Amino acid sequence: MADLTTSYMGLQLRNPIIVSSSDLTKSISSITRCYEAGAGAVVLKSIFEEQFLEEGGVGREGYTIHPEARDYLQSGALLDYAPQKIYQVIEGAKKETSIPIIASINCQSPKLWPRFARQFQDAGADGLELNIYFLPLDLDSPGSEYEEFHLQIMSEVKRAVSIPVSVKLISQLTSISYLVSKLANAGCDGAVLFNWFLEPDINIENLKTRDIIGKGNFRQSLKWAALLAGRVGCDIASSGGVRTADDVIKLILAGASAVQACSLFYQQGLEALKELLKGLEEWMDSHRYLKIGDFRGELSYKRQELSFKGVGEAGAYFRAQYLKTYSKIE
Ligand SMILES: Cc1cc2nc3c(=O)[nH]c(=O)nc-3n(C[C@H](O)[C@H](O)[C@H](O)COP(=O)(O)O)c2cc1C
Numbered sequence: 001m002a003d004l005t006t007s008y009m010g011l012q013l014r015n016p017i018i019v020s021s022s023d024l025t026k027s028i029s030s031i032t033r034c035y036e037a038g039a040g041a042v043v044l045k046s047i048f049e050e051q052f053l054e055e056g057g058v059g060r061e062g063y064t065i066h067p068e069a070r071d072y073l074q075s076g077a078l079l080d081y082a083p084q085k086i087y088q089v090i091e092g093a094k095k096e097t098s099i100p101i102i103a104s105i106n107c108q109s110p111k112l113w114p115r116f117a118r119q120f121q122d123a124g125a126d127g128l129e130l131n132i133y134f135l136p137l138d139l140d141s142p143g144s145e146y147e148e149f150h151l152q153i154m155s156e157v158k159r160a161v162s163i164p165v166s167v168k169l170i171s172q173l174t175s176i177s178y179l180v181s182k183l184a185n186a187g188c189d190g191a192v193l194f195n196w197f198l199e200p201d202i203n204i205e206n207l208k209t210r211d212i213i214g215k216g217n218f219r220q221s222l223k224w225a226a227l228l229a230g231r232v233g234c235d236i237a238s239s240g241g242v243r244t245a246d247d248v249i250k251l252i253l254a255g256a257s258a259v260q261a262c263s264l265f266y267q268q269g270l271e272a273l274k275e276l277l278k279g280l281e282e283w284m285d286s287h288r289y290l291k292i293g294d295f296r297g298e299l300s301y302k303r304q305e306l307s308f309k310g311v312g313e314a315g316a317y318f319r320a321q322y323l324k325t326y327s328k329i330e
Helices: 028-037 049-056 067-075 083-096 113-123 143-160 176-185 218-228 245-254 263-268 271-286 301-307 312-317
Strands: 006-008 011-013 017-019 041-043 101-107 127-132 165-169 190-193 199-203 208-212 235-239 258-261
Touching (some): 017 271, 083 101, 113 127, 143 176, 190 218, 218 235
Parallel strands (some): 017 041, 041 101
Antiparallel strands (some): 199 208
């Protein structure tokens, strides 16, 4: 029988499937359910930096408020999921389960986060995921300025803790390769590719804006896992659009060390996690792979570049035009 154990950011996981940051990982009981369904690890629901500001009595000047934090504020629930509560969730989850518990914060500045990062570590978190979100609205700020914030935040946090730290990125960055490489050089242990948010729409009858639930972009995650795995000094975790065991297998072939999912579990319940594991195991058995490391990164750009002339099978990750695909159709 295939061995599904794997390593992500130096953490030992019983399998590569992580329940990603969401309300499915917000309480001890929900984390225990993820554990019982077979999750390799969980990333806790993010705490928003605005919650620290509130708790620490720090003003909010100069902050672009995160849309979800704004919702919390408007509902008066900003402190419902405050740092103190999360310390208890971490301690409880560590008692009830034996999988890595990764804490998550949505950050916009390195001001307060390092202090709380240390406290998460002391409460027993096995790792930290920094969910960094900027809306580049300012007409005078170049992309490099936003990317520099990522490095500053990560470096400050790294200085404060000894547990592994990952950064969860959005896909709309000018140079993903450059940023991930620089983060890794600054000590980042993992890049989570990618975060996903609600998408805007306009109701043309009542002339109001509204949020719609989009879906994570699986192809983007696949492409960037393949392009970066083995070329940067940190692990890659894929996040976005995972629906089937085939998706998990593809992401690992591309080079992901771990695969995060959550919408699937909202739609189909945690039973779907068991199906992912079953499908992964059956595929490994039928392809005679004994362990994850036997095929991880097999179709990454790095591996293909080494084994073939040119980019080999990795060509699909580069192709930005349709010439070849549609050349036979006139
Ligand atoms: C209801 C819900 C809440 C989420 N909350 C967070 C969060 O607090 N922090 C975060 O980093 N990502 C959050 N996410 C994003 C997910 O962790 C994940 O990156 C994204 O949904 C893409 O993966 P998926 O296609 O498997 O859902 C949330 C997603 C959903 C659906």
